[in-house]
Amino acid sequence: MRSNRLELLPAVDVRDGQAVRLVHGESGSETSYGDPMEAALAWQRAGAEWLHLVDLDAAFGTGDNREQIAEVARAMDLRVELSGGIRDDASLSAALATGCARVNLGTAALESPEWVAKVIAEHGDLIAVGLDVRGTTLRGRGWTRDGGDLYETLARLDSEGCSRYVVTDIAKDGTLQGPNLELLRNVCAATEKPVVASGGVSSLDDLRALATLVPEGVEGAIVGKALYAKAFTLEEALEAVSV
Numbered sequence: 001m002r003s004n005r006l007e008l009l010p011a012v013d014v015r016d017g018q019a020v021r022l023v024h025g026e027s028g029s030e031t032s033y034g035d036p037m038e039a040a041l042a043w044q045r046a047g048a049e050w051l052h053l054v055d056l057d058a059a060f061g062t063g064d065n066r067e068q069i070a071e072v073a074r075a076m077d078l079r080v081e082l083s084g085g086i087r088d089d090a091s092l093s094a095a096l097a098t099g100c101a102r103v104n105l106g107t108a109a110l111e112s113p114e115w116v117a118k119v120i121a122e123h124g125d126l127i128a129v130g131l132d133v134r135g136t137t138l139r140g141r142g143w144t145r146d147g148g149d150l151y152e153t154l155a156r157l158d159s160e161g162c163s164r165y166v167v168t169d170i171a172k173d174g175t176l177q178g179p180n181l182e183l184l185r186n187v188c189a190a191t192e193k194p195v196v197a198s199g200g201v202s203s204l205d206d207l208r209a210l211a212t213l214v215p216e217g218v219e220g221a222i223v224g225k226a227l228y229a230k231a232f233t234l235e236e237a238l239e240a241v242s243v
């Protein structure tokens with residue numbers, strides 16, 4: 001049964017060993033926020049139930065932070081969603097070996113549909129697919145390459161039993177301009193599966209607006225920049241979405 005409460009997933013995106021925020025997910029737009037472990041532990045202390053942990057180097061193909069990410073994931077008592085560069089058996093096994101609660105596949109869902117169908121069948125709820133879009137065009141390889149139509153891909157993944165989608169409007173990501181509620185409504189109308197909203201949250205009112213979409217299928221919201229920029233605290237955010 002679906003919960004009525006919007007889940008919150010504070011984000012720790014790791015580039016070159018540092019917790020960073022990007023604007024529109026663009027490589028080179030980083031603002032650094034220090035040690036990823038400290039950031040993750042701070043969100044855990046503040047009461048987070050989930051952590052969205054991203055290996056940006058693996059996503060961009062500029063190396064990886066795999067060991068550091070595994071260390072952070074293993075140190076957490078909360079549930080971890082791992083994202084970034086999980087595209088084959090080796091990277092998936094390494095991600096799952098951290099004990100994370102789920103992994104988020106992005107590029108692989110666009111470029112290796114057969115492999116993704118196989119791992120969805122094998123791992124069920126442990127697999128979510130990130131649908132990262134500009135307009136309704138999906139983007140892969142660290143959001144740098146077009147990867148097909150959002151709704152066609154969603155229909156295919158639904159037919160393969162994908163259990164959850166993480167939906168990001170790249171135009172909003174890291175901009176503090178508010179989430180794309182229309183996109184989220186449209187995706188929820190196109191699938192029965194839960195949707196995690198990502199990108200653009202700027203205020204407690206944005207979180208309250210996302211919480212009104214829970215009955216339509218929005219299950220959670222990833223929050224990055226707003227927390228790092230101290231637009232509000234995680235405690236305030238959790239309070240704002242409590243029902």
Ligand SMILES: O=C(O)c1ccccc1NCC(=O)[C@H](O)[C@H](O)COP(=O)(O)O
Nearest residue numbers: 011025059084142173174199200224225
């Ligand atoms: O998640 C990925 O794989 C990824 C790949 C390339 C660039 C960015 C990527 N993720 C970014 C995030 O998941 C953000 O943490 C999230 O959208 C939060 O956005 P915001 O609240 O606007 O900072």
